[in-house]
Amino acid sequence: MLTAIKDRASGWIAWALVFLISIPFALWGINSYFEGASKVAVASVNGVDVDETVYQQALSEQRRSLVQMMGRNVDAEFFASMPFKLEVLDSLIDTQLQAEYLADRGYRITNEQLSERIGAFPAFQSEGRFDPARYEMLLQNAGLSAEGFERQQRQQGAVDQLRIGLRETSLVVPAMTDRAIALLMQERVAQFTILELQPFSEAAQISEDAVLEEYEKNKDRYIQPPQMQVDYLALSVDALAAQAMVTAEAEQAFYDGNTDRFTQPGSRSASHILISVAGDAEAAEVAKARDKAQGLVNQGRDGGDFASLAREHSDDPGSAGRGGDLGIIRPGTMAPEFEAAVFELNPGEISDPVRTDYGWHVIMLTDLRESVVSPFAEVRNEIRSLLAREWAEGQFMVMAEDFQNMVFEQPGSLDATADFLGLPIQRTDWFSRNAGEGVASHAAVRDAAFSEEVRVDRLNSEMIEIDSDLLIAVHFADFRDQRQKDLDEVSQEIVDNLLAQAALAGQEGAADRMMDQLRAGSPWAGVLEGAGLPVYDLPQDAEEISDPDDQRVAQAVYAAPVPIAGQAVYGGTRLDAGRYAVYRLAEVVSGNPDEISPEEREQIKSLIGSRVGEELYAGASRALRSAANVEVFEENL
Template identity: 40%
Template structure:
């Protein structure tokens, strides 16, 4: 209810954050603020604790903020793939609380170890952040204003960064202390570059669909047992207001005089860079070609360059000789070229040539090019008429962003202060109240395509209390508030409507079980001494050969490779057999005939360094986890589960 909204400080910060600058600040402060920068806001409120850590209290509001933040991150990264029930699960709640407990322990330990950041270091870091700079230099007024815009004082921000810095110093000290030996790296490379000789057969549900029969009684039992599976989903429609930079820009129309003035003031933006029109003849060189092939291609390119310089028609030479089939038909013409488009050797040659010049052969990753510079288009300033629409759109955007910053606070306040209606905000700000289509908890169109908005719409405030939602961000430059319009509960679907669906489900389930059964029977027979070729032939399945290197396996072979490369190596010269379920309810049975470890001496230095770095980071992470576990074991932690 409203009390909850009054306490949701991180949410309010996000509501007030506009544009990339404010979002950058939110990212900087969100972690330490969740735990440390919030207590002053709740003075005078009754404090309920969810845990204490060595006497340090974690109160309910901090915990709720952490839950909200974790939900937001998961919804943004996974969208509709997130099970909505996850967020109400005890496991999810406990994971979030455990994260807060670890934050307290680690920050306290960092303080005990004496990790510090000096005033000079903190100031230097803050002054280096581009979001606090104007014309390349730190601006104190911009610094304070930007923090204020996201609901943070300079003192709060700097204190939060001090705490975060000490924590990171301690963590980095632990992780960076991990080391790996050359022998460690050699062992890992031997495993990474090993080759395994294996083949396999697959058993799939499709093989057995003709062998299963689903009785009507089975269908009825499934329907009665799992009625919740055969229901129309709960649905919702909302009405909503959206304050956005794009929407505001549509209502802005700068006059012609303003546009011309802006053009003159920013004329440097409207320079068209130098361009070049070129044609080429390509003689390709295959990747990994030997010296003889390279020399042959170079010799042919030199002959064509000489012919062109002696006056032969370049376009005709290209049509007859160029191995770039796309441009050859146009006489080698590549059109107008801008910098940064072509590969570097080709571009460097083109932009160093004179008009009409024909080059010596130029080597690129594709082969040898003979280039003719057909035309040089010098840099110029575009006329106002050419860029008028661009100037107008930029000015619309600039004004809209300014209005958005000015109006976002009013939007938030109006939605919050009149929780029973969106009309006051609509009237005051001139925004149209729109209506969504029907949507479910897991999918929707329009604004309901956003998983975060769906979660809020189906939350207690909107669905049950029929209040305005909190103000929610859609990207960096749009704010949305919703309220319930229509709601339809989930309803059972009649058995006759879902009979075929159930039959298909049961057939698939039974066929998948048969696939596993047949696969396991084959594995058992092989382990009992049966001969591979004979037993496989009896199944009627085709044998597939697995690529020797795991990284070469694609599609279904990748899933099989995961089984094969985790199996013990064969012993005593005899093949090893095994099997397991893979994606698509399939079952793979494999024969592993041999394992050849990789040779670390054949791995180049960059790859060796990459593997060594990955090993060091993993070992450092393990050190850190071990350290964290030790802190927990020694700490006095009390969790008040009834408050979660």
Template identity: 30%
Template sequence: MLQKLRDRSSGWVATIIIGLLMIPFLFVVDQSYLGGMGANNVAQVKAPPTWWEGAPKWWPASMLWEHREVGVNEFRQRFEQERMRQRQEQGDDFDPRAFETVENKRKVLDQLIDETILQLAAERAGVVVGDAAVREYIATIPAFQVDGRFDANTYQLALASQVPARTPMQFEQLVRESLQQSLVPLAVGTSAFVTDAEFDRILRLSGEKRDVELALLPAAVEDDAAVGDDEIQAWYDAHPGDFTRPEAVTIEYVEVDGNRLQVAAPADEAALRKRYEEERARFVEPEQRLASHILIRVEPDADAATLKAAEDKARRLADEAAASGADFAALARAHSEDPGSRDDGGELGWVERGMMVGPFEEALFAMQPGEVRGPVKTDFGFHVLQLRELKQGAQVEFEQVREDLAREQAQVDRERAYSELTGRLTDLVYQNPSSLAPAAEQVGLQVQTLGPFTRQDTIGIGASPDVKRAAFSEVLIEDGTASDPIELGPDHSVVIRVIEHVPEQPRPLAEVRDQVIAAIRADRTGKAAAAAADALVERLRAGEALSVVAASVDADVMPLPGLPRGVPVPSPAANRGIFAAPAPAEGQASAGRFEMPDGRYVVFTVTGVHPGNPEELQPEQREMVRRQFEQVDGAAAAEAYVRELRKGFQVVVEESQL
């Protein structure tokens, strides 16, 4: 039952209520359009006349049926909406070509068909949405609000900016139809409820724990028996997807690397001197002070008495250190609580501005050589400072920094050259995007070729995820045009163009014969391991103890008392298998087996079952969980309603239009 609830809470149908009500908002955001009928259709929904719901489908009575079409344009635009949604959701992991599957197209088409059926059913049932309900719903759409309130100007501007633009009347009709088709499934979904008995049963199941014993079986002996030609051919034919040559592309590209660019000429002496004078303040040696200190440490949360005692001690040490002939280093070794400098007599070395905390630095840089000052309060405690020596800051001469200035200027020149070259290359490529050679020739760069390579290969610039994403993109493959510049690193980019694309294709049997044989033998080995595990399970079910059965195959028994449901131990699949086993009868064990990710099997026995206790939930938690289950049941009820409703209509799909 819990697995059924999980299944019902996934997939698009589980959110049909919210999805249908959000259609107008999605249309606003994604710039879809007002659907309509047309001759170029991908599907057609046929409904019997309201006065003869049992009308036969055969000619000529079918002429009495009502028809609604799902147009090709409607389908394509909805499919693009789904593409955009998945691209935003998956980010860099989105694969546009993998998205173009028949399964994805049918999912989108089924949504459109269900919406058409709901619209037809609502109209035939006489469901009407009043003007007040339409206006009320539009006012709740965030795209039309300013500071949380509906704004008429924002509403009209938003509609006018759509492609195609809509009038308020057109949009209101769209909202009316969307609400009309969602009212019944919404009512069905919100009418769901869970009885007390059912809810308690769910809680007992979801909170269940089991006492389990496991035995990991040895790996099966690998099969090495001969494999016949007929078996090889049959396996190859039955598993075409396992023996394919992956999709590959060959690209041409032009690379711009700023680190390899040669600047026209190095900066001359005058230019470097000018830059030195303009940035003279950069080239000043900072003032340095040779300092020592004694720290009386105080914790940040110390009380007033502790602070006073520490301050008094620091003041006494400062007075003693300032006395004629006092040995500051000896006082630091005896009293300082700074483990980093205490053994060195409080030595801190040469200190520049910015190296110490504010109060410490402010006091130190106000002192004169030979002066002792304290106490100075910081977050660490109270300090006694001694300034031993002073080095005044001095201007660094041009000759000392000339090489640094020359390197900096060369880097600036390379960056400027890279930017100009990249911009010129891009402009030329845009003028003729079907070939890189003319643009490369004009800027003096070389067109290089890479490939063929697959999505899994990491060769050359193809190792870059951005290059690979562009090379396998639908646009570059189908159009054969150049990409925008793709950044590989700082001042390093490429422009690429796909010159050859080889789609995924089957590899001939002769080429993969050894792989097929290996697959057959692996399958035999797996089946033999499963059969051996099944035989042990039968022995357990016949009454043998797990310790005896495990010992017979040289396996150890591992107990797992109190294993909770849903915990991925030993693995998610294993947990599901353990809790799918029937509860053991009195004085007996319930046996089963499951496969581990490495292909080895585990046999287990369930020796005890401990249901969850519904009384452990607090009232507010109980109500919250109950609402969640009701929402899951409501989504399942709405799904069932749409599924049953669809049976009363005839749906014709034109597969060639997908």
């Protein structure tokens, strides 16, 4: 239930989580960001310039953090976007304003609190304890001084004091908690149907006059932008790996030296009965518990059903209901004494009582699967690919430096670089500044191609690093200016677009007419039956709404007004590009505060308090920003 409360409350606090993720990106020596004059300023805060160099450091730090969190799921072009740049800059500005506010009002942390704060960083710990040598090494590796880092931590500690103070002093009256329970535990009784697009697509028709009218009215939509073709060299690990010569001897040697890599580890599954007894219990109590465990051992060995014995006697609430089943026991996951007993048993055998800190265990091995080594023939292709990749990565590192130097040192052509490195010169298809295929699908390639150096001066681009194992260099091949496309070129595109628009309009028009009928009093079942449409029940309990269609409909249903005087509410929502849902909301059942346990009620109250505190903190930050004299120089970002 507590997990469900958190899930339902996610809408309240999602913004707060985002705020926590985006807490000051540049954590090192924030005060120094605003000191002294700079050659290029990206902003001015109360007359103090924000240096471009410091801003770039913060930008790099946030980019690195997002990549670490999300891997390659982050679109590289997002990092070059103005919203991302402004978010980083805003964080720097807000942090400085907060620091000034807190310093003026005496917020600070003591030396002892600072030591506790730094000591709590997992990165600075060894074997669970603060390691001064590790602390100094990590700061040194990051190019930071202990003084600068500690100054920043004092500042952030003061910010945390403010946040915590606002959260803990926020007033949450019982009526607020009751209202939150009524909303969080609310259930809505609803049904829906789905209109598919296909029938409307089949019925849609477009005349030649409509095509011509669209073309004449919107000629600016049918412009071919300036386009280029470039010659390019690509140095890639994948291409090098395809050229690798891997001998049969090398494959066999790798297999023989890495059998663990091709071994499917065995596994053991077990069930147990726990007779709990405290680790510091008296000897008599320990003996009594062991005697009970031994009695269960005897019953099991005499043919008693182990699962039934576990359900009746086990003190382990997590497994008792499953007949004692613990699933697969992997090394290092259980107490050493327990694991030792499991790995001595044969399937179906029951151990003598085993003592751990939790009490006495009666263990039965339920399944044993031996380790299996894949035969060489089965994994040979995998080995060949691994060795080829390993060779290619080594070649790539050697060739990358020559690639970078030669395209720069001989900028008039790619020929010399191609000949020296044995790379083919390839040519792209036509592409614009904003779109392309193949290597031109990468924004960095398009930007380089349309640069003055390549397009006008006809020089090689610098080496373009697409990712860690693909390098590109481009050279001008051809260019064509923007032009108006002829009707013949775009007529099919226009027909397709108009047909799609007509189908969507027909689908949504049918949905609107259906809702008008329903709101006028026509029965739900009769209208759907007459249209030959299916009826789906939306799960009443929000925890059971897991199907994607149910989730999209639920978003609309839970945003709909509450039915009045027994009159159902009707509405519609698009599920995706081809389907439209019409729903019937019959009833809203509010959550009952009397059915919530004290523990659950306290958690909800805490969530409300956190939300109120964060709103107060956000309001304070907005007030500081509005009162400050801030000027942003976007042209320098």
